[in-house]
Each structure stands twice: as C-alpha cells, then as structure tokens.
Amino acid sequence: MTGVSGRRAPRSAQVPTPRAVDSGTEDDLRALFGDSMAVFASLAGPAHMLEAANPAFFAAIGGPERTRTGVPLGRLMPELVAQGFIGLLDRVYRTGKAHVGRNARVILGEGEKAREAFFDFTYEPRLDGGGNVMGVRVIGVETTQVQHAQRLTAEHRALLEQIARQAPLPEVLEGMARAIEELAPEEVLVSVLLADADGGHLRHGAAPSLPDFYNRAIDGIATGEGVGSCGTAAHRRRPVIVTDIATDPFWDDFRDLAGKAGVAACWSTPILARDGSLLGTFAMYHRTPRTPREADLALARVFADTAALAIERHRAEQARRAAEAREQAARDDLAFLLNASTALSSDLDAPQTLNRLATACVPRLAPLGTVDVVEGGRVRRVATAAPTRHQQDLLASHIPVYDAADDAVARVLASGVTEVARRTPSGPGPWHELGVTGYVCLPLLDRGTAFGAVTLLSTGEHAFDGHTVALAEELTRRAALAARNARQYTHRAALARDLQAGLLLPDLPRVPGAKVATYYHPAGEGLDIGGDFYDVFPLEGGRWAFLLGDVCGRGAIAATTTALVRHTARAVAPLLSGPEAVVAAVNQALVNRPAGHGTGFVTLVHGLLTPTAHGLDVELVRAGHTMPLHLDARGTVRTVDVPGALLGIGPETHLTAHRLLLRPDESLLLYTDGITEARDADGEQFGEERLVAALADAPPRTADPHHVIDALTRAVRAFTGDHGIDDDQAVLVLTATRPEE
Numbered sequence: 001m002t003g004v005s006g007r008r009a010p011r012s013a014q015v016p017t018p019r020a021v022d023s024g025t026e027d028d029l030r031a032l033f034g035d036s037m038a039v040f041a042s043l044a045g046p047a048h049m050l051e052a053a054n055p056a057f058f059a060a061i062g063g064p065e066r067t068r069t070g071v072p073l074g075r076l077m078p079e080l081v082a083q084g085f086i087g088l089l090d091r092v093y094r095t096g097k098a099h100v101g102r103n104a105r106v107i108l109g110e111g112e113k114a115r116e117a118f119f120d121f122t123y124e125p126r127l128d129g130g131g132n133v134m135g136v137r138v139i140g141v142e143t144t145q146v147q148h149a150q151r152l153t154a155e156h157r158a159l160l161e162q163i164a165r166q167a168p169l170p171e172v173l174e175g176m177a178r179a180i181e182e183l184a185p186e187e188v189l190v191s192v193l194l195a196d197a198d199g200g201h202l203r204h205g206a207a208p209s210l211p212d213f214y215n216r217a218i219d220g221i222a223t224g225e226g227v228g229s230c231g232t233a234a235h236r237r238r239p240v241i242v243t244d245i246a247t248d249p250f251w252d253d254f255r256d257l258a259g260k261a262g263v264a265a266c267w268s269t270p271i272l273a274r275d276g277s278l279l280g281t282f283a284m285y286h287r288t289p290r291t292p293r294e295a296d297l298a299l300a301r302v303f304a305d306t307a308a309l310a311i312e313r314h315r316a317e318q319a320r321r322a323a324e325a326r327e328q329a330a331r332d333d334l335a336f337l338l339n340a341s342t343a344l345s346s347d348l349d350a351p352q353t354l355n356r357l358a359t360a361c362v363p364r365l366a367p368l369g370t371v372d373v374v375e376g377g378r379v380r381r382v383a384t385a386a387p388t389r390h391q392q393d394l395l396a397s398h399i400p401v402y403d404a405a406d407d408a409v410a411r412v413l414a415s416g417v418t419e420v421a422r423r424t425p426s427g428p429g430p431w432h433e434l435g436v437t438g439y440v441c442l443p444l445l446d447r448g449t450a451f452g453a454v455t456l457l458s459t460g461e462h463a464f465d466g467h468t469v470a471l472a473e474e475l476t477r478r479a480a481l482a483a484r485n486a487r488q489y490t491h492r493a494a495l496a497r498d499l500q501a502g503l504l505l506p507d508l509p510r511v512p513g514a515k516v517a518t519y520y521h522p523a524g525e526g527l528d529i530g531g532d533f534y535d536v537f538p539l540e541g542g543r544w545a546f547l548l549g550d551v552c553g554r555g556a557i558a559a560t561t562t563a564l565v566r567h568t569a570r571a572v573a574p575l576l577s578g579p580e581a582v583v584a585a586v587n588q589a590l591v592n593r594p595a596g597h598g599t600g601f602v603t604l605v606h607g608l609l610t611p612t613a614h615g616l617d618v619e620l621v622r623a624g625h626t627m628p629l630h631l632d633a634r635g636t637v638r639t640v641d642v643p644g645a646l647l648g649i650g651p652e653t654h655l656t657a658h659r660l661l662l663r664p665d666e667s668l669l670l671y672t673d674g675i676t677e678a679r680d681a682d683g684e685q686f687g688e689e690r691l692v693a694a695l696a697d698a699p700p701r702t703a704d705p706h707h708v709i710d711a712l713t714r715a716v717r718a719f720t721g722d723h724g725i726d727d728d729q730a731v732l733v734l735t736a737t738r739p740e741e
Helices: 023-033 055-061 085-095 144-164 169-183 212-218 228-236 255-261 294-344 350-361 389-397 408-415 466-503 556-572 579-592 687-696 705-720
Strands: 039-044 049-053 099-108 115-127 133-142 189-195 201-206 240-242 265-272 278-286 368-375 378-385 419-421 436-446 449-459 514-521 532-538 544-551 602-612 615-623 629-631 637-639 658-662 667-671 729-736
Touching: 039 055, 039 115, 085 099, 085 115, 085 133, 115 144, 144 169, 144 294, 169 189, 169 201, 169 294, 189 228, 201 212, 201 228, 201 278, 212 255, 228 240, 228 265, 228 278, 265 294, 278 294, 294 350, 294 466, 350 368, 350 378, 350 449, 350 466, 368 389, 368 436, 378 389, 378 408, 408 419, 408 436, 408 449, 436 466, 449 466, 514 532, 514 705, 532 556, 532 729, 544 556, 544 667, 544 729, 556 579, 556 602, 579 602, 579 615, 615 729, 629 687, 637 687, 658 667, 658 729, 667 705, 687 705, 705 729
Parallel strands: none
Antiparallel strands: 039 049, 039 133, 099 115, 115 133, 189 201, 189 278, 240 265, 265 278, 368 378, 368 449, 419 436, 436 449, 514 729, 532 544, 544 602, 602 615, 615 658, 629 637, 629 667, 667 729
C-alpha cells in the first residue's frame, strides 16, 4: 500500500506559525475534541509518545486493543512507519513547521484486520514557554465515507451511462457487481438473478465472484416462500436478510451448496419494475455471518433500483427488437404471398399453376413438397419439389390411392381439412429413403370440395409450427383460386375456340384456277366468340361463292348473327341469280330475326368466282364493309370502290355489283376493320394508307396468297407492338393461278 502524500496544502489552508500555549490551552483542546467526530491526539517528544487522544482517534486506529497511552505512536501503529506518517511527524518536530494533508490515504491495521481510510489532517508543533518544540498535536477528520461516496457516485454514473447507451445487459450487471464488491469496506460477493416473464423462476444474470458451480446450481430456482434468500425475496417482493445461512430455515435445501461455495450470509433485495412487477433479485453474500448496517441496506436499494432501470431498458429494447422482428416477419410473409400469388396467376394454365405452387413451397415452407389432383376418380401427382433430382423422382414415383383409408392425401381429399403430424405419413411411400420426419397435408378447395391436395414434408430437424401451417394454408387457398380461374379460362377458351371454329371454314377448299388463304385473330385472350367471319363454297357451273363480313358485337349474340348470315348465304346462293340477290336475302333474314337473337348491323363483301382461260372473273357487292383491294403482279394496289349500305338496318339494300378480272398472280384481298383500326401505344390507328403501303412494299408476289397475308400481318404487328388487339381481325385472299397450275 502506498504512503500518505506529502503534498502541501493550499495557501488558504496553511496553519500559522504556532505560538506558545500553556497547559490550560491544551486542556481546552482536549475538552473540545473529547466527544467530537474529529480525531485528536497529543504526542510528546521525538519518539512521539501518545499522551492523550479522544475516543474518535482510538476508534479510527483500530479498536480496544489500541486504546492506550504512554506508548510511542510508531509502536502503537507500526503500519504508519512504512507509509511515511512517522517521518512526517519527525519533520514537524524537527522544523517546528506544521503539515496539512488532504484526503490522505492510510492503511490502518495489519493483516486481515487492515482497512483503507482517508483523512484530512494537520500536524502542528506543541511549544513550551520558551518556544521550543515539545511534541506534535494531531487533529484530523476521517473522509473515508466521503471518498467512498464519491467513488460510488462515479461508478453509479458510469453504470447509468452504460444503460443510456444501451450496453448489453450482462455487461452492465457484471460491471455493477464488480463495482459494489470493490467499494464495500468488507469483502462482499454480489449476485443478480433475472426473473422469467411470468415471475415464476430466477435465472443467472451476473455473479462474477461466486463459483461457477454455485451459479449453475441456482440458475432457474423457483420463486417462493423459503426458497433461499433470493427466492423468498422475489416471492415477498421485499428484502430478505439471512445473517447466518448455517441456521436459517430458508436455506435448508441449499445449505450444503452454500458451504461448498464458502458463503455464510446472504442479504437479498427484490428488483422491481415501476409497475411493481418482479424483474429479479440483487443479493450480497458474505464469507462470515453478518448483520447489515443501514449503509449496507441503502447501498442495496440504490443498486437494486439501478439494476431495475437496466433490466427494464433491456426488456424494452428486447420488446422493440421483437416487434421489429415480427413486423419484418409479417412483411416477409406478405412479400412471399404476393410474389407467390403473382407467380401463380402469371398465366392461366392450371398445370403450370400447380407446378409453381410446389416450387413456392420448397424450401420456404418445407424441404419437400407434392401436389396431387383428382381426375376421373383417380389421384394424379401433377407436381413435386425437392432439392435434388433423385428426391423429386422418389416423390413422383409415389401415387396416393384415392380411396385408401390409411393414406393422408385420401383422408384430406375426403374431409377437406388440413392434417398435420410429426411422423411419416401413413400408408406406403418413399418416406425412409427421403428421411421424412413429419408432414402437413392441405386441401385444394373449389366451392368447398377438394379437387386436390398439397403435401409438405419435413426432414431432419425441420418441424412445422403453427405459423408455417397458417402460411401454407393461405398460400394453398390462393393457389386453389388461381387453379380454378385457370381451369375456367381453359374451358372457356376451348369452348370459344370450338364455337368460333364452327363459324369459320374448318379446311380451305381447293378452288380451280385459284389459291385461297385466310387469317383470323380474335381480340383479347380469345375467351369471347368474335363477330368476324368468312366463307368460300362451290356453286353449279364451276362457280364459287365467297364472302367476308363483320357482325356488330361479340359473344353468343354475335355468333348467332354470324351463323344466320353464313347459313342464309349458303342456302340461297344456289337458288338466286347473283350476289345482289343473295345479299338482299341475307338482309331480309337479318331484318326478320327475333329480337332475342340480336339487332346489330352487319357489314359484308360477297361475290362469285368463275375460272376462265385468262384468270378469274369476279362479280362482287359490298354492303358497308371495308373496300376490297386488287393487287396486280407488278405490286400495284388498287381500291375496289363499290357503294353499298349496311345490312340489318332496314329492308332496302341499295347494292351495286362490280366486275373485275384477276389475271394470273393477281389477288383480291378482303379484310375486316380490325386490321385498319389496330392501334399503337399512342392510340393511333394503322389505317388504310399503311395497309396499302405494306402490300406495295412487300417482296415481288408469286401465285401464293399466304405471302400477301404474311406481309400484311407483319406490318400490323410492327405497328401495334405489345399493345393488345381490341377487335377481331380477319383476312381472305383469292389469287388467280396460271393455267398450268
């Protein structure tokens, strides 16, 4: 231990040069300091013989065994020699100059009884009548508690700063425990236990000086009456002081443990939150039986409150992080469902939708997954998902039995209820090869009836919890809806396609002296029956009839009108003399149709083809339709301008027939307004000028009408880009061939 500093006091604290005092003055000083908290001693001669001292002096230097006079101070307190205090007395006695010390540190006593203390003191010379130094007078005040208070305040401030900057709780608690152990005048071992959320058990928090085996043994003790000092204090919500563990009944179950740890007393203070709930306990252990002083209890209260602040701050931070984690998990779940839903509905193909469902589930929800559907009274496995190809093959090789009572898929298909188990699925399957440890089987429902099932399989340490099952159920519900929509779309598209095919030519006829090409593209996704139509059919005398038209509207009513026009034309064309009469009959049929069969108008081009040695003689009429185009072999495009009104408006048609000759390699092109009214992204129409230009810029034509259609459709697609088609598009091209063809 270091000696007392010999620094000089500030000028204001310097003691004036002493003057001679008589015995009366000395008696007055003794009387003055007799009952004071200040220490006073009168030393005589160069040996510093202790002549007199007040009780505070003897209490400070070590108790009854040192309470005696007539002994040199160096012999009474030999520890002062090595610390330099006797040397200071020698100097004052020799020089006659006083010495003042501030907050001087001194070790009082020796061995186990030694203690650290701090003093403000003055050594001043005692003078006789002649002014000679006859001894030294010692006057001082012990400042140990002040020093401890300052250190305590500094340590407390440091702990509060740690809490404020959100240092880890174990770091704060261990630092607090070590600070108390260092500040306490006697040896003390500090322990902090933390309460579970329900307050039923105490967990290890910090105990840097207690043995590890002891900390492990009490980690998790229950709170309750008679459960040691800490368990009882936590139960009572007030301090519990056990001064002697060896005799206290609270320690009956822990007495041997305490003996091995070398602790004999334990004072425990509950750590309580602001709302009174239990946060933990703060305990001070001692090696010998000991009763606390008020200062000890105050210290425990201060640091229990500090621990409460740290624990509450820690719990608040944990709650914040947990809330953020839950929020992030919820966002992740939502993102997963949104991404999966987008993938499931990215196209309207039911098998592909179910494949995407299996892919979405693995590995996000489970290591392995399958999708089964019921078709024709049998179960068919339509999708599998696994990390390896071998695992996928094993899953694909197992097909559940639809009516097997021991098969999970069969049970879920029958009940429509999710089944979860922490075991392999019942019934045969490659469960051992795949290392399956559990499963969840979820129904795919359509209006309450299961049409399929999704099976997710656990392997290894993976296990299904309630959150995963709920997420899988939501995903399966969305997948079932997407699959239902896809199947409905497929059925509707197939129905529309079949009906539309019935209204168009299934196969193009072979027309002597001519080649025929057609093009049809429905608007949108092809779910509705379009109103565009065309037809080519033979008549007597080697003649052929052709027509291309457009019915106002779409759907079933448009299909009814289309069928009426085509069938009427086919029925009357063999009986009437020319195109004008046929179209007039069609108009009359439209006018006479029932109101429930539609009232929309129709545009139409109808004509007759007659092969000759020079090409094709064409006679046609136009009823409100887009004007036909005549394409010669040199690439010239001419508009066939024939007047004519819409059909289905009234009984009068006002039609004019037009004749023309298609020489070999020349073509007649008929089209609906879906071509010219196709729009680009800015809403501009393709128009007749672009149509004519596209045909005129096409490569030199041969006797193949398909080249004409290719040139036209490429130009339209280049113009519209990704912009959807708003109206049906239909094209009919008739090309005259050479005689040898």
